Amino acid sequence: MRIRDELGELFSDAEFAQAFGVRGRRGWSPGLLALVTVLQFAENLTDRAAAHRVRFGMDVKYALGMELDDPGFDASVLSEFRARLVEHGLEERALDLLLTTLKDKGLVKAGGQQRTDSTRVLAAVRDLNRLELAGETLRAALESLACAAPDWLAEAVPIRQWTERYGPRIDSWQLPSSQAQRTELALAYGRDGFALLEAAHAADALVWLRELPAVQVLRAVWLQNYTRTVSETGREVKRREREDLPPSRLRLTSPYDLDARYGLKQGSWWTGYKVHISETCDPEEEKENIPADGGTAPGSGSDAAGPLRIITNIATTDATVTDAEMTEPVHHMLAARDLLPAEHYLDSGYPSAELIVGMKQSFGVTLVTPVLLDSSPQARSGAGFSRTAFTIDWDNRQATCPRGHTSTWWSPAVQRGTKAIVVKFDKETCHPCPVRDKCTRARSGGRTLSLRSRDQQQVLDEARTQQTSQEWRAKYATRAGVEGTIHQAVAVTGMRRARYRGLQKTHLEHAYSAVALNLIRLDAWWNGHPLDRTRSSHLARLDLSLSA
Incomplete structure (x- = not known):
């Protein structure tokens, strides 16, 4: 009811007109069906239960603008509505409309900070060997x-x-x-x-x-x-x-869901999909300038409820697609909505040196993410000369070792599918060197370095240096909040288990779940309800009460 008071009609029929004909029997309003679907996911209801709520729930009738004696509709209408949306590629239309409305009210905008993470989704079929x-x-x-x-x-x-x-x-x-x-x-x-x-x-x-x-x-x-x-x-x-056997990306896992695949993450197997959730995570002080037409009354809203977190993007893939493969597509989706962040907080599964440079050049987005550390034996032991001990002269295509000797070989190469530069030092120089044991383990040749391109290597070195500082770690702690969003999506909308079969219908489910979560958060923010915190034990609460 508060959402309708603040935002009015979110989904007009004209936005879904292409999925419905102009001839035939009279049907239900697609805009209202979209809102019913959102409310269905907000309460994690089945189609039958959602139709029952529409028929007998006064709060739902108010939100839908229905007469109190309106008999509602049969539950099968919701299934037909979803099928039409998938057929015409309108899975994300509801999320786009909500984000457009929130942009107009100044509640979400491009720039600022966002964070993204993924979680597994179990297909709506039985696991089969x-x-x-x-x-x-x-x-x-x-x-x-x-x-x-x-x-x-x-x-x-x-x-x-x-x-x-x-x-x-x-x-x-x-x-x-x-x-x-x-x-x-x-x-x-x-x-x-x-x-x-x-x-x-x-x-x-x-x-x-x-x-x-x-x-x-x-x-x-x-x-x-x-x-x-x-x-x-x-x-x-x-x-x-x-x-x-063919690779998992091509291998069918069920005769009833042809898009579900076997996935492996952190040693755990599942059959189904992955969903990537992006949300805003601006510091609380940056929300103070929200205009009055954003829907907050004086003395309520963000001051009591904390910063407003809005889900800006939902991406659904099969279970075999890695996080790194989705880094660029997620930014393309955010760019299409004009919601690209200035800083994007990601875990270590998303970035690479190439992506960090590419996202900055293509989208102007800084990826705040840990990168893999130097895996050379010298860097792991911390007792020898790692790559950072060498001076790289990119213009003259030469490297200088800590003892002042220069390399004799500089050649482009491809290592594990990634472009690299191999730098070698002459064995005649390395063999008599008094610190050879701290520099290389090679028995016959000299020291060898593997570099990325100039831009990528410089970004990689800078990121490795920064992520060891306490200041960077405190800043990166912002990313952890997305885990709470995933928990909310699983607990409230049941996102862990797909309701429907097929990638398109599963993505539709995730998009409408994102809309439902956004409306729940807006309602809590407007009414001054604080965000849920990590649960505490009875003993901890007793200790707090005694301390007070």
Whole structure:
């Protein structure tokens, strides 16, 4: 109710017009459905529960501008609305509209400070191992064919025999315990799957059978997990060894969600996606100049509730995409909304020397982030001459060692896919050097240095020097607050587990979750409610009360 009083109508029907036709039966207002979807995520409701709240909740009716006797709508309308948004690429429209309104009121702007972090998202499907994936994929294809072409399927496969094996879902019975039995079952799945694919692709089979999504998924899974060879005794089916499997980015993990992938982070595996959340994190004193039309009354708002944190961007990827791969795309998204920060706080998974330089040159954004330290043996031991002990003359393409000797080799190279410069010192110079043991471990050659380009190396050296100071560490502590935002997203909207299947629908869920969190924060800020703090024990609270 406070949001409606302060911001008025957030989502007009015209903003969603392209997803709806002008002919046909009369439908519900897409602007109202967008707001209902936001309120649904704010309370973590199912479609049925959200429709019930619209029908009987007076506060929701007020927020939607509905009459008290309005009967609402059926829960299926929300599913149809989301499908239309995804079909027309409007997943982020609600977030864009809210941020535009907040920019007009001076509550969020470009420049300042922002922070970004990612977290895992579990797909709305069951985790399957390779054996379960094969069995369930074949079962799903048979179910689809039994519905679409029952007569053809009855002639193509032995129905009675296959019903015993593929009738129940794969998670409704226990798999064999011995490895030999599991291997035999996997090969049986493989032979049956190839037999079904051969029948669907036969010359006399209906063409549209092979175009069914479930049959195409079956073909993809079999190509990824099985091979078939021709021997003297006939065709022989084999399972691919683990080293022969395609990379996780390409490998299907479920027949029901083709975008979900296996992810690995900090030694933990999951099936699904990753979401990257960006929010403002300006110091509290910089919020004092917010204009009066920003919606705060004198004596309330930020003074009581602390600084306002607004989520400015949501990016959803499959689980295999690394944080570093999203550093540049996130800045492109922020630039499209005219919300690029001056300083962007990130953890060590996002940056590289190339990205630090590139984001500064392309977007004018300074990345405040720890970089990997020098990994040379001398730097790790702290007892020898690390790279910083050498003077680099970039103009003359030469390096000078602590003893005053100059390098004899300067050559561009590619190391682990990254452009580098290899600098070498002559072995005749290094061998008789009295401090050789502190400089190199090479038995025959001289000292070798690996450098980045001039701009990148200078930025890298400066960042490594700065991040060891207490001042930089105190400044970087600002980034830690984004962990609280992730916790709020998980606890309030249930972002840890995807509600829907597919990358686009999962991203729509995340975008509307971001809108819901922003409205919750605005409401708390306008009403002077302080941000939640880390929970404290009963004993700690007793100690505080006694101290007071």
